[in-house]
Amino acid sequence: MATAAPAYIAHPPLEGSARVWGTVALSAATFMNVLDSSIANVSLPAISGDLGVSTTQGTWVITSFAVANAIAVPLTGFMTQRFGQVRLFMASVILFMVASLLCGLAPNMTTLILFRALQGFVAGPMIPLSQTLLLSSYPKAKAGLAMAMWSMTTLVAPVMGPLLGGWITDNISWPWIFYINIPVGIVAAAITWTLYHKRESKTHKVPIDAIGLALLVLWVGSLQLMLDKGKELDWFHSAEIVTMAVVAVVGFAFFLVWELTDKHPVVDLSLFKRRNFWSGAVATAIAYGLFFGNVVLLPLWLQQWMGYTATQAGMIMAPVGLLAIFFSPVVGLTVSKIDPRRYATFSFLVFALVLWMRSNFNTQADFVTIIIPTIIQGIAMAFFFIPLVTITLSGLTPDRIPAASGLSNFLRITAGAMGTSIATTLWDSRAALHHAQLVESVNPGNSAATSAISGLTGSGFSSEQVLGQINRLVDQQSFMLATNDIFYASAVLFLLLIPLVWLARPQKGGAGGDAAAGAH
Helix, strand or coil, X not given: CCCCCCCCCCCCCCCHHHHHHHHHHHHHHHHHHHHHHHCCCCCHHHHHHHHCCCHHHHCHHHHHHHHHXXXXXXXXXXXXXXXXXXXXXXXXXXXXXXXXXXXXXXCCHHHHHHHHHHHHHHHCCHHHHHHHHHHHHCCHHHHHHHHHHHHHHHHHHHHHHHHHHHHHHHHCCCCHHHHCHHHHHHHHHHHHHHHHCCCCCCCCCCCCCHHHHHHHHHHHHHHHHHHHHCCCCCHHHCHHXXXXXXXXXXXXXXXXXXXXXXXXXCCCHHHHHCHHHHHHHHHHHHHHHHHHHHHHHHHHHHHHHCCCCHHHHHHHHCCHHHHHHHHHHHHHHHCCCCCHHXXXXXXXXXXXXXXXXXCCCCCCCCHHHHHHHHHHHHHHHHCCHHHHHHHHHCCCCHHHHHHHHHHHHHHHHHHHHHHHHHHXXXXXXXXXXXXXXXXXXXCCCCHHHHHHHHHHHHCCCXXXXXXXXXXXXXXXXXXHHHHHHHHHHHHHHHXXXXXXXXXXXXXXXXXXXXXXXXXX
């Protein structure tokens, strides 16, 4: 039987330079964590090439981190009560550094994926706790300022990730995208311990829902493996994929039954009884999955088929944060006065516009054409997180916010991993379809094809080389068309998500504002 929770101890806010250093240390840890979810995106071709696997298998570097991270998020509440906020945060930062070192030293893809999963898992408590500790460092009146500072780091990191990742990959070597965490982590850990070790929260023994957790790991893991390996094993023609699908479905069913009947569930599913919670959380998860899938796809296409280096791909991806940094404080300050459903609708419309613009790219698209939608996407980012979190958490009592925030984050991160797998799988299958259609038109009756062939033959190419060149052009075109298909479909899906947001009922007050930045 669990002992009753001890009375909550409110520590006085930090003063002067201690508060500044506390903010720096906690922001640095958050920065390192968020950076790691985007830094590997532009380095995928280099990592895959270096470790001798296809880029589709390379995306596991991203999905393994996300899935493990998603599973760890709902455990944060339990572990905080058991070990204390400061100890758990310190453990998270130190283990994250160790996992980063192991990622950089990984000799092959299997070990890299394993260490990335470990890194994702130990990173779970870092973001919610950095927020909690930061809020305890500021007086109540300045909570908005604290959250604004915190949100800045979570917006700057996705800008820095692709730029740093690209530059490091081109100029040093990809393991350094992981080693870079170690000095940052040491500084963050040292300052945090100095300032916060006397501000530990009270701990008490709480029961852990071990069966619920095991079922969660089982069904999420099986589902993600199925999505990641499906294309490689020819989907449901493979016994392995069928088995994973069955395990995922059965595991999910058992998980639902168990969590709804357990006294101390690892995930509080009763939250889904609230219309605002499920409409907000589901809209956030699907939108994030679409967004993240496209964020992984764009640098892959640029590097594989448009001849971009990792640094150039990073420069295309980076400006997404510029307008987000500018507009986010505006959204944060006005979200209590303006219906958050309007802001979320605006965000989805801008996302749809951005993806529609991208669906019109062709192989002649220049740097400026490709970068403009990325800059506009920053506006969508600013109006995305804060309003949707406000909707999701509106009307909840403060004691339910950690569970609700944990569950919505779990859904969002899992959807991001699935979005990555689905986008890359569809990309390959659409490209194969377009390739087959384009090859049919390369025949003596096609004047463009015959003039290209005679031009290449005239340049002294042998017939094998001519066919190789033509095949490369067909490949480039088919992947371009596949990229357009996915961008266009994603734009349509963003428009279809808008009614989901309007299912929520706006509620005045509630705790949404306090946790608004908790979306990241």
